[in-house]
Amino acid sequence: MADLTNKTVIITGANSGIGLEAAVALAQQNAHVVIACRNPQKGEAAKAEIISRAGRGSATLMSLDLASFASIRGFAKAALDAYPAIDVLLNNAGVVMRTRSCTVDGFEQTFGVNHLGHFLLTSLLLERINTTPNARIVTVASHAHKFAKTGLNFDDLESVHGYKAMNVYGKSKLANIMFTNELARRIANTTTTANSVHPGFVASNFGRNDRLGNVAMILAKPFALSPQRGALTSIYCCSDPAAQGVSGKYFYKCAPEEPTSFATDDAAAKRLWEISEQLIAKAS
Numbered sequence: 001m002a003d004l005t006n007k008t009v010i011i012t013g014a015n016s017g018i019g020l021e022a023a024v025a026l027a028q029q030n031a032h033v034v035i036a037c038r039n040p041q042k043g044e045a046a047k048a049e050i051i052s053r054a055g056r057g058s059a060t061l062m063s064l065d066l067a068s069f070a071s072i073r074g075f076a077k078a079a080l081d082a083y084p085a086i087d088v089l090l091n092n093a094g095v096v097m098r099t100r101s102c103t104v105d106g107f108e109q110t111f112g113v114n115h116l117g118h119f120l121l122t123s124l125l126l127e128r129i130n131t132t133p134n135a136r137i138v139t140v141a142s143h144a145h146k147f148a149k150t151g152l153n154f155d156d157l158e159s160v161h162g163y164k165a166m167n168v169y170g171k172s173k174l175a176n177i178m179f180t181n182e183l184a185r186r187i188a189n190t191t192t193t194a195n196s197v198h199p200g201f202v203a204s205n206f207g208r209n210d211r212l213g214n215v216a217m218i219l220a221k222p223f224a225l226s227p228q229r230g231a232l233t234s235i236y237c238c239s240d241p242a243a244q245g246v247s248g249k250y251f252y253k254c255a256p257e258e259p260t261s262f263a264t265d266d267a268a269a270k271r272l273w274e275i276s277e278q279l280i281a282k283a284s
């Protein structure tokens with residue numbers, strides 16, 4: 001176990017599944033864990049569970065809805081006011097939407113939450129993270145990025161045409177890896193690292209926001225990892241001394257792995273970064 005005494009760790013979507021287990025484990029390493037959640041009741045229950053199961057560290061609940069730029073900005077301001085140092089940002093929250101819907105700001109929900117929301121959150125916290133020695137930014141992506149067989153469609157990033165849930169989800173996870181790689185290049189002159197993660201196939205609450213997803217998850221449960229095991233690679237990237245200084249990698253089973261060639265296309269990653277900035281600026 002690493003020693004995270006006096007370290008501040010922010011985790012999105014920490015009230016459930018992989019994020020909750022990562023929060024427990026990082027609190028066990030004596031971190032102060034900030035759980036960034038959209039639902040106050042679920043957030044309070046998670047905070048109580050983290051404190052009781054970890055038996056060490058501490059936890060604070062803060063409100064964050066990644067489907068709302070105003071909420072993200074409010075969260076970032078509160079976090080910057082509260083924490084002079086941010087040692088770890090774990091961009092963990094994620095959704096898959098069976099039918100197309102939009103965020104508060106009018107962006108397709110899966111792309112909006114999984115990519116744009118974390119893009120804005122990271123951007124707003126980046127200066128503080130970069131002034132914290134040896135900070136780490138970890139983004140939970142997925143092998144589902146392989147579903148994006150032709151890469152990102154820059155002419156239809158919001159899947160207005162031919163919405164297929166798993167394809168749209170796969171593209172959002174591809175965007176997570178591309179974002180991480182471009183971020184790693186942009187912060188190469190700092191002591192901060194940025195890596196992305198595939199947790200494995202995990203029996204969490206993922207996809208349970210509709211009946212079909214719920215049934216699919218129940219049927220698949222015997223073949224899936226427990227959330228505790230699914231959190232191991234996130235925990236490794238957030239705190240293991242062996243991962244210190246490693247940046248711009250995609251991790252699976254606590255080791256770097258090669259994602260698809262679309263994920264390592266530097267020009268496309270730069271383009272995604274610039275378009276993401278423009279989309280957010282236009283919505284503001």
Ligand SMILES: NC(=O)c1ccc[n+]([C@@H]2O[C@H](COP(=O)([O-])OP(=O)(O)OC[C@H]3O[C@@H](n4cnc5c(N)ncnc54)[C@H](OP(=O)(O)O)[C@@H]3O)[C@@H](O)[C@H]2O)c1
Pocket residue numbers: 012013014015016017018019036037038039042064065066067092093094095113140141142143198199200201202203204205206207
């Ligand atoms: N499960 C898998 O097999 C698997 C495989 C590969 C990658 N992943 C990735 O792992 C990450 C964690 O997923 P999980 O499996 O632990 O699923 P989960 O149990 O459903 O947890 C997802 C978390 O994201 C939060 N979230 C969703 N939308 C949000 C929003 N708009 N604002 C803030 N928080 C939001 C959820 O909050 P609520 O409880 O309020 O909905 C929940 O805390 C995701 O990024 C997912 O893509 C999962």
